[in-house]
Amino acid sequence: MNRSVYTLATLITVLAGCSTDSHVYRDQPLVAKVETGMSKEQVEQIGGPPLSISDRTVEPGTCFDYNLSQPGHQQRYNVSFDGQGKVDHKSFMTCAEWSHAQQKAREPSRSSGGGGY
Template sequence: MNKPLCALIAVLAATGGCNTESQIYRDQPLVAKVEAGMTKDQVEQIGGKPLSITDRTVEPGTCFDYKLTQAGNQQPYSVSFDGRGQVDHKAFMTCAEWSRVQRKAREYSPSTGGMGGGY
């Protein structure tokens, strides 16, 4: 496994809290039906128009922000697309939060000595 990917996994594991959200919102269509490799159109057919669409800042691609609602509670949820327009990540966080996680993972990368760069 490459080192930047390992660092990203470590950062994601440290963010915690996802198990609770996944249990509460697991039946929401975006959570239950969206899978890696789906297109933007497929995601919009499942979840409707996103609240916002942003260009990714760390890796080429775009990101859709949604707000899930369950029993009066609201939770941010994002679906991220690679440069080919296919889902490569979904999470209980905003696109901006996902971008920060990616940026920190890249900065932390052992291959760069923790000083950023290296790509």
């Protein structure tokens, strides 16, 4: 993945996390304990079975949707796995939202770039 696409995807993820009550969930096992490189089995040991499992549409891999809950709060959360079944992303959005963000990040810029004069 080229650097600008990765940077944009990271920015989208950070902004999505900021629009939630992420601090409410920081001690939840999925948020606190799941780390990049973990296997699907390790994630399920921590968070239990996901609400849904979907194939990723932009990069090969799989994505688990979870619903985090605290008294008075509920929040969707995803854990995404690369083609080898290892965690490469997690965020406070659904797998579909993450896939859409990745797709948008891959679209070419609509600006002309100032060239051609």
